[in-house]
Amino acid sequence: MTEAVIRKKAGMASVKDMPFLQDGPPPGGFAPVRFARRIPNKGPSAIAIFLATFGAFSWGMYQVGKGNKIRRALKEEKYAARRAILPILQAEEDERFVKEWKKYLEEEARIMKDVPGWKVGENVYNSGRWMPPATGELRPDIW
Amino acid sequence: MGSTGDAVGEPVPTSAVLMAAAKHIGTRCRNENLAFLKCKKDDPNPEKCLDKGRQVTQCVLHLLRDLHQNCSKELDSYAGCMYYHTNEFEFCRKEQKEFEKACPFP
Numbered sequence: 001m002t003e004a005v006i007r008k009k010a011g012m013a014s015v016k017d018m019p020f021l022q023d024g025p026p027p028g029g030f031a032p033v034r035f036a037r038r039i040p041n042k043g044p045s046a047i048a049i050f051l052a053t054f055g056a057f058s059w060g061m062y063q064v065g066k067g068n069k070i071r072r073a074l075k076e077e078k079y080a081a082r083r084a085i086l087p088i089l090q091a092e093e094d095e096r097f098v099k100e101w102k103k104y105l106e107e108e109a110r111i112m113k114d115v116p117g118w119k120v121g122e123n124v125y126n127s128g129r130w131m132p133p134a135t136g137e138l139r140p141d142i143w
Numbered sequence: 144m145g146s147t148g149d150a151v152g153e154p155v156p157t158s159a160v161l162m163a164a165a166k167h168i169g170t171r172c173r174n175e176n177l178a179f180l181k182c183k184k185d186d187p188n189p190e191k192c193l194d195k196g197r198q199v200t201q202c203v204l205h206l207l208r209d210l211h212q213n214c215s216k217e218l219d220s221y222a223g224c225m226y227y228h229t230n231e232f233e234f235c236r237k238e239q240k241e242f243e244k245a246c247p248f249p
Contacts, residue, residue: 074232074233077232078232080165080166080169081162081165081166081169081230081232082165083169084165084166084168084169084172084176085161085162085165085168085203086176086180087172087175087176087179087180087196087199088156088161088168088199088200088203089161090179090183090196091179091192091195091196091197091199091200092196092200093189094189094192094193094196095193095196095197095200097189098189098190098193101189101190129187130186130187130188
């Protein structure tokens with residue numbers, strides 16, 4: 001009802017004769033819109049990009065190599081320290097082992113003294129090389 | 144941090160003390176170490192290399208006693224730092240520098 005009151009035209013017979021109310025372009029039309037491609041052709045060339053990539057990669061690998069040298073020096077320091085204290089640790093363990101081995105041999109002699117033909121003491125392998133005892137438990141006092 | 148000596152004052156060769164003094168052991172007990180290792184390579188039987196092992200032990204314990212007498216404070220702090228950081232050299236550079244300044248290698 002109100003549209004007819006607002007948009008009425010003198011002498012119109014029905015609502016269907018109202019003037020049109022459309023959404024359209026402004027008078028004179030819209031401003032021109034550019035839709036053509038304009039990709040600029042400047043910037044680094046292919047060779048420049050390749051050289052920059054190669055340079056970044058080689059500088060990075062150089063840094064990696066420097067870091068590896070430092071890490072290797074640190075590891076070498078740790079290994080050299082371990083090599084230096086290995087003999088004293090092994091010597092102490094040897095002393096302890098010899099003491100325990102003598103006790104073990106005495107125990108074996110006591111147990112097997114009535115068995116005929118038992119060569120008491122070492123009855124390990126026949127190769128001639130000394131092998132550590134394979135009793136299944138290395139240090140029962142620790143375990 | 145505790146001290147590297149026991150009740151009598153003798154330095155106890157724990158792993159931290161040994162690793163702290165490892166460079167000194169490597170230079171001053173080098174001959175005994177090499178002799179012991181060569182004996183071991185020829186015959187791994189522990190009973191055959193007991194004398195050389197005793198020489199190694201004596202050399203290292205004398206060296207530790209010397210270090211404990213000459214620069215016990217630096218040795219204590221370095222070994223304590225090693226004990227705290229489980230024998231990682233990189234964490235104890237400051238104590239290592241002080242220790243090597245107080246007791247330089249021969």
